[in-house]
Amino acid sequence: MPSGSADFFTTRLDNLVAWARKNSLWPLPFGTACCAIEYMSIVSSHYDLARFGAEVVRFSPRQADLLIVAGTVVDKLAPVLRKIYDQMPEPKWVISMGVCASSGGFYRAYHVVQGIDEIVPVDVYVPGCPPTPEELMYGILSLQESIQSGRKSRDDRSARYAATLPALPSP
Amino acid sequence: MSDVAISPVSAPAERVRARLSGAIPDSRVSVADLDLPTIETDPRSWPAVARFLRDDPEMRFDLLIDLLGVDNLRRRGRPSRFELVVHLFSTSRDEHVRVKVILDGENPELPSVVDVWPAANWFEREAFDLFGFRFSGHPNLRRILCHQAFVGHALRKDYPPGQRWMCTEEDLYVPGLVARENVEEDHFETVVVNLGPSHPATHGTLRIVARLDGEQIVEAESEIGYLHRCFEKMSETHTWNQVIPYTDRLNYCSAFINNVAYCKTVERMLGIEVPERGALVRTILSEFSRIMDHCVCIGANLVDTGALTNFWYLFQPREEIYGLIEACCGARLTVSYGRVGGLSREVPADFVARCRSLLRSIPKFLDDVDNLVKRNRIVWDRFRGVGVVTRDQAIGWGFAGPCLRASGVGYDVRKARPYDFYDRFDWDVPVHRDGDNFARYLVRMEEMRQSLSIIRQALEILPSSGPVSSGDWHVVLPPKDRVYHDMESLIYHFKWVMEGIQVPEGERYEWFEGANGELGFYVVSTGGGSPYRIKPRPACFPMMAAFEKIIVGSRVSDAIATLGTLNIIAGELDR
Ligand code: SF4
Numbered sequence: 001m002p003s004g005s006a007d008f009f010t011t012r013l014d015n016l017v018a019w020a021r022k023n024s025l026w027p028l029p030f031g032t033a034c035c036a037i038e039y040m041s042i043v044s045s046h047y048d049l050a051r052f053g054a055e056v057v058r059f060s061p062r063q064a065d066l067l068i069v070a071g072t073v074v075d076k077l078a079p080v081l082r083k084i085y086d087q088m089p090e091p092k093w094v095i096s097m098g099v100c101a102s103s104g105g106f107y108r109a110y111h112v113v114q115g116i117d118e119i120v121p122v123d124v125y126v127p128g129c130p131p132t133p134e135e136l137m138y139g140i141l142s143l144q145e146s147i148q149s150g151r152k153s154r155d156d157r158s159a160r161y162a163a164t165l166p167a168l169p170s171p
Numbered sequence: 172m173s174d175v176a177i178s179p180v181s182a183p184a185e186r187v188r189a190r191l192s193g194a195i196p197d198s199r200v201s202v203a204d205l206d207l208p209t210i211e212t213d214p215r216s217w218p219a220v221a222r223f224l225r226d227d228p229e230m231r232f233d234l235l236i237d238l239l240g241v242d243n244l245r246r247r248g249r250p251s252r253f254e255l256v257v258h259l260f261s262t263s264r265d266e267h268v269r270v271k272v273i274l275d276g277e278n279p280e281l282p283s284v285v286d287v288w289p290a291a292n293w294f295e296r297e298a299f300d301l302f303g304f305r306f307s308g309h310p311n312l313r314r315i316l317c318h319q320a321f322v323g324h325a326l327r328k329d330y331p332p333g334q335r336w337m338c339t340e341e342d343l344y345v346p347g348l349v350a351r352e353n354v355e356e357d358h359f360e361t362v363v364v365n366l367g368p369s370h371p372a373t374h375g376t377l378r379i380v381a382r383l384d385g386e387q388i389v390e391a392e393s394e395i396g397y398l399h400r401c402f403e404k405m406s407e408t409h410t411w412n413q414v415i416p417y418t419d420r421l422n423y424c425s426a427f428i429n430n431v432a433y434c435k436t437v438e439r440m441l442g443i444e445v446p447e448r449g450a451l452v453r454t455i456l457s458e459f460s461r462i463m464d465h466c467v468c469i470g471a472n473l474v475d476t477g478a479l480t481n482f483w484y485l486f487q488p489r490e491e492i493y494g495l496i497e498a499c500c501g502a503r504l505t506v507s508y509g510r511v512g513g514l515s516r517e518v519p520a521d522f523v524a525r526c527r528s529l530l531r532s533i534p535k536f537l538d539d540v541d542n543l544v545k546r547n548r549i550v551w552d553r554f555r556g557v558g559v560v561t562r563d564q565a566i567g568w569g570f571a572g573p574c575l576r577a578s579g580v581g582y583d584v585r586k587a588r589p590y591d592f593y594d595r596f597d598w599d600v601p602v603h604r605d606g607d608n609f610a611r612y613l614v615r616m617e618e619m620r621q622s623l624s625i626i627r628q629a630l631e632i633l634p635s636s637g638p639v640s641s642g643d644w645h646v647v648l649p650p651k652d653r654v655y656h657d658m659e660s661l662i663y664h665f666k667w668v669m670e671g672i673q674v675p676e677g678e679r680y681e682w683f684e685g686a687n688g689e690l691g692f693y694v695v696s697t698g699g700g701s702p703y704r705i706k707p708r709p710a711c712f713p714m715m716a717a718f719e720k721i722i723v724g725s726r727v728s729d730a731i732a733t734l735g736t737l738n739i740i741a742g743e744l745d746r
Contacts, residue, residue, distance in 0.1 A: 030369060032376045032397070032398055032741065033376075033398055033400075033420065033423065033741060033742055034419075034420055034423035034426075034504055034505055034742060037423055037424060037467065037504055038503070038504055040467075040471075040486070041486070041489075041490065041493075041503075044482065044483060044486040044490075045483045045486060045487060045490075046486070046487065046490040059369075059370065059371040071398075072398060072400050074396075074397065074398060074399055074400055075318055075321075075335060075336065075337070075338040076317070076318035076338055076343075076396050076397050076399065077368060077376060077397045077398070078338055079338060079339055079340040079342070079343060080343075080368055080369055080397070081369075082340075083340065084369060100400075106405075106416065106417075107400045107401060107405060108332070108333055108405075109332060109333065109400060109401035109404055109405055110317075110325050110330070110331075110332060110333060110334050110335055110401055110404065111316075111317055111318075111321075111325070111335070111399050111400065111401050112335075112400050112401065129505060130503075130504055130505065132503065
């Protein structure tokens, strides 16, 4: 090991951790509707998500670090989704699979959440109705890239969610 | 109310009229001859009419198909604002009948018929939730699809489609059995377990709360509505053809069947025919969809019981059928391939070859699964004698499709009222007597084989060329090259897109065989570019309602296996 400052060493450890995290995502499929059926395809034999180290599907939030919301989330389900998100340990990421989860899709209706970013922060939006397995795979790969680059999971792209957070105490 | 006599009066309507006027000589009850014999009554006579229809030896309408509300606020010629529409079926005579209960006032009240048809329970709750009808005597009248904090009744015509209400954790429903003290048990304490709404075994978004004594379920309650995405309201705010993508998402495991069922209903309202080739392609793809649906049902069910391998075996044919469907229309799951009047586009050139190759490959997968399962000791223990539904229970609870046939009732719409070319094919309806999980498994496996045989025969008579859609341009979009070159086609195109097809005023109930049972569409048109009311008949809705009764006395693990064999699809259940 070359001699180096502590800084130099820490950066490498971060990279190492990011690399490990990237390749061992444990997804929790929060599958509600049609998109969940496509999700089944992506983990089964033909598409085989295992190739990207993200196939250890966990149905317990406490054992997962990637929440894949596949399908429409309606108002009745919203508190449930929030609770599951809260129960996941940090660091955690969220992929919104399909237009319903991303924006309500074509259900502009009295009982449908108009995008899950009303409730939880989202890292990757995968459009499509349902997205093809290839599209979802691309979404997962982009998330892996962003994990590798060290980007924080709870990023601020979800403006509507950020607006609901209490203001940070000024330093 | 006066009789609306349309001559010549059809024989079934005449028979109902003759019997009814003999049994209930009441001026408030009348019979009209619409697409179905339609009895109109008022809330006071309704229980008597209901009993008559179920018990009279010449009626015997023992199966409640559907019960729904209609708001006539923007509809002309109806005597009151609200009415309750009930569709009934007689398993002994293969006949349908419709009852309309004309309700008074803005917040109508009427007697419940849960004691006549147990299946009415959830349907009445739904009518309460979405229309605000109060059913006196109902055992548990509370919202079913919308959440508890919802205000108003969403399917009333004056309810804005986009008006939402916040639901917080406090608003989630807590079943009464959770809070109740359990006094009878002196030996063990009972425990309440909650499964779902997000639980791998509930396949989506159902919730079951059960009280256990040791491993045994002593009491259970299921809660649904976690995927209520307002199909019916959405369909009222779109044109007739724009509704098609929404129908895909009802039973999304076999989307194409929903497409076709909806389109056929509208076609019958319009009185147009689909060319033979189009109809046969529809049949072929519907049967492939049925196979896919059964594959998901059985595969997922076996996963729940620990037999993971079958899942991989059954998903492979599914993937291959997806390939065929994708080649036809570009989508895999939610196809939107049907159109009113035919199909959205021509099938690919190698359609027949692809179908034939599927016909060759699929049986192998089915045999593999059968070999793994049929004589497997574990599967026997988990499936045989578990989740038993007797014939009478199945009828009373409003079962349909494979689950009904597994309980000994051989009702299949494709045989009872053949549409398209089903009467020209040689095929059987598998029926089983045991009514348990294993029977449901066997019926589904056999149905897949029958579907393959139907497809084989359909391919034989499929014309090699010819249109797949009707040539009526009031209904079907003219071909693009003509739109670019002649004025008339351009005008048709413009009208089709801007105003939608025009469906004449009227109402209709049409029923077809969906993958998990009778799939019906009740459609009301006031003559315009969009539907006034559409109510799909969700096959799994009454089955889910019965689920909490089926599982009492069984173990939790058996309940999970049973849930899988009922094939509950949340999209269709909650709409
Ligand atoms: S995005 Fe489309 S496929 Fe996915 S849940 Fe919504 S409607 Fe279904």
